[in-house]
Amino acid sequence: MDQDFNVNEAETVITPIRWCRYLVNAGYATVAMIILAHIVWYYAAKNILTGPPDVYLRNYIVLPAIGLPALNLLVDYLVRLPRIPLLFKEYLVLLLYTALSFYLSSTHRIATVLLGTFSMSVFASTIFADIKMTRRIFLINSAALVLSGIILLKGGNDNSGVLMAVFVSWDILFCSYLLAKIMIRNGHNQLNSLMHLYDLKENMQEQLKLDPFTGLYNRGTFDACLTGMVEECRYENSCLTLAVIDVDKFKRVNDVYGHAAGDRVLLHLSQILKSNQTEDIKAFRIGGEEFAILLKGYHVKEAYRICDEMRTIMESSSLNQIDRRIITFSCGLACTDIQPAGPEALLRAADVALYEAKNNGRNCIVIYAGP
Template sequence: MHQLLNINNELHEKWRKIMFRTCVIIGIIIFIAEILIFIFNKHSQTFSPTIIRYLLLYLVLPSVLNLIFILGAYFMLKTEKTSEKTKNHMVAILFFLICACVQCFHHTFPPILCVPCIAVFMTIIFADLKLTRLVFGLSYISLILAFQIASFEGDRDVKAIFLDCIVAGIMIFCSYLGAKVLTRYTNEQAQSIHNSYLKQMELIQEAKTEPLTGLLNRRAMVDILGQAVYQEGVTRTPLILAVIDLDDFKLINDSYGHSKGDEVLVTLADILSQNTPGNENVFRYGGEEFVLLFSGHPIAAVVEMIDKMHQEFREHHFDFLKGSQITFSCGIAEYANSGWSTSEFFEKADQALYLAKSEGKNQNQIYEKRLEEHKLTQCHAFG
């Protein structure tokens, strides 16, 4: 879920940048267009108060406002304290403000009054109906403002301006309805993708989980161990592998049945999980064999944890046993920048386990590498 949220935030970040760059490009295009229109309309006239007023009202003022809007949005988007939602709103409102600026200063052309429709549609990117409603409401406010400015200037008949605004209002409302439908569609599509993602993650987790004990299985161990060995090469974090095998488990199955054997396996899995730090990994490698992977712990601390597991498992009371104990043997290997492959790393711990079995079971053995010889040293046995 967290990973999916990060992906969504990254996607929004990408499109915020695209929308911001688009706003900057539109601002530049509007500025160039204003200059070209001025040259085309006023090239044969000398400078006069009317021309100066035209330049101030239609070129300088809207260009300055657009620049203020863009710079303000830029600093807001760069502020780390600004939330993701606020940034989405900010860039959408920036788009609206540039459209509204064109609408209010160039109301002479009836189609210009409909420009905020573009801003309403652009909110679909963020699939936020509240944002769409906000920009829609602001579009009507800017339309009323454009009507007031046009009426104040008196260049056209008020009734004609009013009719143009009515048509523009209808177009803005239609754009809102269209944006709302598309936003709902986008949300449903995103939800469908989200559900598919969760289902896929669930299937992946099931494929990596052993059904009887609920522990990660051998496939998961191979993947995680490979990642851990690679990470050890980067961070030099201590990495320790412990391979555990139940002692005389076949006798339990033969004497009491597989259901009782399963009970023993589940009990051991619970004890291993409960006594292993939460950020570490516990695996059922197969049959009666389990694997523990420790990262960042000194070997003495790992041995102490495994000793506790020995004691708790040995003292556990099974109803089908009459005074007998079930024990396990453990082989331990420390990676320690050895350069081993993952299979070699596991093999060293497995060799230590083999020695623990051959030396009488119910004990730990630690694999050590000294000079060019590989030597197994006994940790201790349990009575």
């Protein structure tokens, strides 16, 4: 009856595969921005280009406009394939950003500041909250950064300037890795705190359902369960039996032997009821000495047998506080097979049967047979 998440909460949960899709979409946007920047630079600085305009047009606009979207489409296709493991997809989308950084830093020889873009993959890895993954991405990007620096050195760039750019960019990359680890650990800590609060909330809600003295479910829980189980059984086309139990001559026990003895009787009966609880059998304390049992899927004869076993155990028990006096209970049974009505009518029927059991000399079980 209780659900961990409602529909709206479930819809707000972003799964790892959805994060992969988000990163792929962000990759499309990044590729578009790279190509757009090349086009803008081509027209804005056409007169100061280091090479012929047609070479720039081919190498920095046409070829990237073909290659980079193709790379992004390939990653997108692989992420959508259901047979590929999720972990592989996560690494794949992160390495997409490593590839984009490698392209930018190794092809734009005069803009060594682009070596700092290798931090993108490291920060993106925090989405998956896996420190081992972040560490591996950091090492891969470190190698890619060094390789980009070697390419720049072989391209005839100023050696000291490239070395300084590689050193500073690696420092930024390393700091990004440290910050990413802190962010992941903070996320884990926040999650643990939320789970702890959730457990406390669940425990408090469960405690509110219980009778503090006997540990059985209380009257409020009984009313809710009775209504819910009647509807469930009606929907599932199964039966529900309600047993209402009352301790015989309980007032006399309190008056003669004291309330401590009465408490002992209630606790003893509660233990008997608890020992018979299952997923489909729920016991409740609905009054001072009055108890109820809901038996889902049990016909009235099956419920009678279970309740009679408990009655026999109660009758044969000895309680020293009351001089081994025999303590019994009376029980009324009502079943939806006999009384196909709502929860209120079922409870009234069980009360009628209990009243009849009291009039029949107590220490017995009566099945409601209809009006």
